[in-house]
Amino acid sequence: MGKLIYLLNTSLDGFVEGPDHSLDWTVIDDEIHSWFTEQQRATDASLYGRGMWETMSPYWPTAESDPSATEVMKEYGRAWVATPKIVFSSSLDSVEGNARLVNGDVRDELSRIREEFTGELEVSGATLASAFIRAGLVDEYRLVIHPVAIGAGTPYFPKLDEPIRLRQVDSKRFESGALYVSYVAA
Secondary structure: OOEEEEEEEEEOOOEEEOOOOOOOOOOOOHHHHHHHHHHHHOEEEEEEEHHHHHHHOOOHHHHHHOOOOOHHHHHHHHHHHHOOEEEEOOOOOOOOOOEEEEOOOHHHHHHHHHHHOOOEEEEEOHHHHHHHHHOOOOOEEEEEEEOOOOOOOEEOOOOOOOOOOEEEEEEEEOOOOOEEEEEEEO
C-alpha cells in the first residue's frame, strides 16, 4: 500500500508561497535541487492539485532543452518527467505527458492509487494536501524550511480542528541554511 508523503518548501514562519503565490523567497541551489531530484527518483507517483500542476507542468517537461537550465535542473526534469503523475482537479479537462486526471473523492481516489503504487506517493500543493491532512491520510510530513520569514501566504498546514502529534524521523542541514525535517504521526 502506497505511503503518502507531503513534501514542500516552507518559510521559517510556515508558508509555502507568498500572498501573491510567489516562490521567490526560496533559495534552490544545486545542493537542494539535487536533494529534490533524489526525492523525486524515490517517488512511485506524484499527486498534484491543479495549482501545483499548472506551476510545474509548463516548464519541467522542456527543461532539457532550456539553454539556461543547469545540469542539476535537467536531472530533476528527467526525474520529474519519468514519475507518473495524478492530477486532482474538477476544473481541468485534460493533462499531458506522464499524467492522468482524476476528480473523485480524495479518499476514494487515494485508496485506488495506494493499491496501484505500493511505494512513496508524494502530494504536491497545499490545497490538495489540506484535503488529505483533514482526512488523516498523510503518512509523513517532509518540510524544507528556508531561513526567511515572509509574514503571510499559503500555510503548509491547513486550519486544524485538533493538533496532529508528530515524531521527527529525519533531518538534514543544507549549506544555504535551509533545514529538511521529516515527521510521522506520534
